[in-house]
Amino acid sequence: MSGFLQRWQELARASQALPQAPLPPVPLRHWPVRIATRRAARSPGERRGLVLSALALAATWVIAVLLWPAVTASAPATTTAAGSNAPGLATDAGPSGPTLPRVAHLSQVLPALPHPAAPARLFAQAYVALTTSDPSQEPHL
Amino acid sequence: MILADILLWLLIIAGGWLALTASWLTTFAIAPRFTEECQQRYTTHGIWAVLIGVMTLVPLSIIAIALFRHDHHPLARMIAVLILLTLMLLALLGSSGLAARVGAGLGSPLDGAQPWRRVMRGGWVLSASFLMPLVGWFLLLPLTLLSGLGTTVLVCWRRKYPHAAVA
Numbered sequence: 460m461s462g463f464l465q466r467w468q469e470l471a472r473a474s475q476a477l478p479q480a481p482l483p484p485v486p487l488r489h490w491p492v493r494i495a496t497r498r499a500a501r502s503p504g505e506r507r508g509l510v511l512s513a514l515a516l517a518a519t520w521v522i523a524v525l526l527w528p529a530v531t532a533s534a535p536a537t538t539t540a541a542g543s544n545a546p547g548l549a550t551d552a553g554p555s556g557p558t559l560p561r562v563a564h565l566s567q568v569l570p571a572l573p574h575p576a577a578p579a580r581l582f583a584q585a586y587v588a589l590t591t592s593d594p595s596q597e598p599h600l
Numbered sequence: 601m602i603l604a605d606i607l608l609w610l611l612i613i614a615g616g617w618l619a620l621t622a623s624w625l626t627t628f629a630i631a632p633r634f635t636e637e638c639q640q641r642y643t644t645h646g647i648w649a650v651l652i653g654v655m656t657l658v659p660l661s662i663i664a665i666a667l668f669r670h671d672h673h674p675l676a677r678m679i680a681v682l683i684l685l686t687l688m689l690l691a692l693l694g695s696s697g698l699a700a701r702v703g704a705g706l707g708s709p710l711d712g713a714q715p716w717r718r719v720m721r722g723g724w725v726l727s728a729s730f731l732m733p734l735v736g737w738f739l740l741l742p743l744t745l746l747s748g749l750g751t752t753v754l755v756c757w758r759r760k761y762p763h764a765a766v767a
Contacts, residue, residue, distance in 0.1 A: 530665045
């Protein structure tokens with residue numbers, strides 16, 4: 460019995476003498492903590508990249524919003540000698556010809572947006588075209 | 601609906617199916633590390649990929665369409681078409697990560713020796729899911745391409761601005 464105890468004590472001493480490895484970090488699962496940790500770990504270059512990317516994206520959106528009336532216009536703008544263009548949109552006529560359409564108010568743009576049911580109508584037309592047997596009744600897509 | 605119509609739609613579907621899978625496989629064959637990074641992004645930043653895809657695609661598409669419709673110079677129109685084709689190409693490149701992700705979920709013992717099988721298997725399954733009426737056409741396919749574009753942007757951004765070492 461004493462031999463067993465002695466052996467047990469030796470093992471306990473030997474295990475304490477082993478180098479204690481640090482415990483692995485506990486992963487932080489909550490998103491505010493994760494975002495804060497990630498933000499704190501960002502390098503200056505990474506921060507600069509984020510700012511530059513955000514600025515570039517914002518500039519692209521501004522250009523796109525300015526050009527949106529040109530997308531929804533029913534006909535391409537053709538400038539006349541007097542500087543006015545096709546009906547629907549007013550433009551700033553520059554000295555070198557037609558320029559970007561000018562939007563005075565949002566209400567000018569909103570009616571030009573595509574109808575929300577346009578995809579459903581397209582699908583219905585495709586469905587009718589696929590299922591009808593009479594070629595004369597097929598709508599043109 | 602005559603036989604020619606059936607053949608037309610069948611060949612369009614088969615061609616699209618093959619083209620999608622082939623483009624994903626080509627991406628993996630040329631840039632396997634890019635595909636793996638995209639796969640990782642899909643695992644960790646799936647929602648962000650879709651949001652960034654939307655935020656990138658919408659303004660650039662508007663600019664391209666406006667350029668095409670209102671500038672009749674051939675060079676301007678070529679640039680507009682190039683913008684749209686580049687967006688489509690980037691979306692296809694990035695969505696190879698989703699194909700790899702789906703393929704990784706359908707694991708096979710052969711994947712270790714032939715990792716491209718993962719992309720092919722995932723590509724087949726993913727592009728088959730696009731055939732589902734309405735959900736596949738108007739939800740899965742656009743979401744896949746949008747997230748592909750977003751993933752490409754995320755991966756390229758991360759390559760340009762690598763992550764700082766976390767202490």
